[in-house]
Amino acid sequence: MDGRITLYGMRASLYTGKVRAYLRRNFIPVVERGSGHPDFARTIVPQVGRFIMPVVVMPDGTVVQDGTDILDYLQDQGLGREPLYPENAVLKAVSLLFELFGNEGLLRPAMHYRWNFDEQNLAFIRHAFDDVLPAGMSAEQRSVMFDHASGRMRKAGRMFGVSDETAQAIERSYADFLARFDAHLTHTPFLLGDRPTIGDYGLLNPLYAHLARDPVPGDIMRRNAPRVFRWTERMNSPETNEEHNQQTPNGLFARDALPDTLHVLMSYVAEEYLTEITAHVAFINAWLIDPESDLESFPRSIGMAAFDWRGQRITSAVMPYRLYLLQRLTDHVAQASPDDRAAIEALFDHTGLGPLLGLRADRRIERRNHQEVWADH
Numbered sequence: 518m519d520g521r522i523t524l525y526g527m528r529a530s531l532y533t534g535k536v537r538a539y540l541r542r543n544f545i546p547v548v549e550r551g552s553g554h555p556d557f558a559r560t561i562v563p564q565v566g567r568f569i570m571p572v573v574v575m576p577d578g579t580v581v582q583d584g585t586d587i588l589d590y591l592q593d594q595g596l597g598r599e600p601l602y603p604e605n606a607v608l609k610a611v612s613l614l615f616e617l618f619g620n621e622g623l624l625r626p627a628m629h630y631r632w633n634f635d636e637q638n639l640a641f642i643r644h645a646f647d648d649v650l651p652a653g654m655s656a657e658q659r660s661v662m663f664d665h666a667s668g669r670m671r672k673a674g675r676m677f678g679v680s681d682e683t684a685q686a687i688e689r690s691y692a693d694f695l696a697r698f699d700a701h702l703t704h705t706p707f708l709l710g711d712r713p714t715i716g717d718y719g720l721l722n723p724l725y726a727h728l729a730r731d732p733v734p735g736d737i738m739r740r741n742a743p744r745v746f747r748w749t750e751r752m753n754s755p756e757t758n759e760e761h762n763q764q765t766p767n768g769l770f771a772r773d774a775l776p777d778t779l780h781v782l783m784s785y786v787a788e789e790y791l792t793e794i795t796a797h798v799a800f801i802n803a804w805l806i807d808p809e810s811d812l813e814s815f816p817r818s819i820g821m822a823a824f825d826w827r828g829q830r831i832t833s834a835v836m837p838y839r840l841y842l843l844q845r846l847t848d849h850v851a852q853a854s855p856d857d858r859a860a861i862e863a864l865f866d867h868t869g870l871g872p873l874l875g876l877r878a879d880r881r882i883e884r885r886n887h888q889e890v891w892a893d894h
């Protein structure tokens with residue numbers, strides 16, 4: 518592959534967006550292939566053990582799956598020109614918070630706005646799904662394959678809590694998020710200053726392929742949150758933009774000079790996501806001691822947990838992967854110096870997120886051989 522990295526993904530894929538953006542911003546040459554490419558089924562899926570994207574293949578043949586692991590791997594190879602993690606421990610905690618929330622906490626609006634507006638969205642989505650279809654299929658075969666693939670995604674949406682009963686609340690809650698993030702971006706081109714960190718990449722997952730590109734949500738974002746839309750462009754641009762009407766801090770924010778708008782955005786995570794992730798960790802702890810549970814197989818989801826969300830009781834799929842991202846935050850806080858830890862806890866308490874830092878599953882999750890596995894005791 519002529520010394521370049523290959524990225525297997527899809528234009529419409531949520532989790533491919535983060536990797537593509539990182540490659541672009543860091544000037545890393547890449548060939549992107551749709552996962553309908555014959556090599557994906559032939560050589561990648563058997564190595565990774567399941568059909569999942571994004572996957573990168575390095576020029577030396579190394580295969581890495583998972584958005585977060587890929588970004589870490591590329592940085593560890595010395596390929597990142599922009600450090601992924603803030604040096605300051607408080608900012609790093611905020612960045613890891615938004616990695617978790619961005620990756621996992623905006624799936625309801627992403628799926629609702631993609632799959633519940635067929636009249637406006639479907640032609641666009643159908644075109645993008647070509648990436649996962651094998652070449653040379655007839656129009657009829659393509660249509661059958663699309664119905665199958667989109668049926669699975671509609672089901673995934675329901676597993677994240679998208680339903681007729683939740684549709685209105687999803688729209689209200691997403692409008693609230695957009696307003697808060699847009700307001701924050703009046704102070705800064707990226708979440709924490711003049712360059713993106715891991716928190717930006719987490720947020721880009723739902724906010725790009727689904728919420729910026731699909732017709733209905735893309736229109737909403739451009740109309741109601743132009744700064745957020747512009748941020749999705751910046752996240753995908755290798756060039757440095759000197760936007761002269763944009764307030765641009767030099768470097769990342771100082772830890773004692775975080776703008777109020779960032780506190781307001783963090784409070785959103787507390788209001789929106791705390792009950793859900795708390796219910797998931799409780800579910801995992803009950804599941805771990807249930808003799809019926811199979812700890813040796815690794816499905817994406819191990820069951821459905823119920824929690825209160827915007828005045829309703831809803832359920833969503835419990836995915837051990839979320840614990841992996843939560844651990845990255847709680848491990849960071851545990852390893853911080855006493856002074857840094859106190860500052861992180863004060864900030865999280867102030868924004869309603871204190872309880873998040875105390876969430877622990879009774880067994881850790883690790884990633885081995887491209888999947889999440891329960892760690893040995």
Ligand SMILES: N[C@@H](CCC(=O)N[C@@H](CS)C(=O)NCC(=O)O)C(=O)O
Pocket residue numbers: 530531532533568569570571582583584585669838
């Ligand atoms: N934790 C993984 C999640 C990847 C993931 O869920 N990818 C979706 C596409 S955006 C997928 O491959 N789905 C395949 C399927 O379910 O058929 C990551 O961040 O890379």
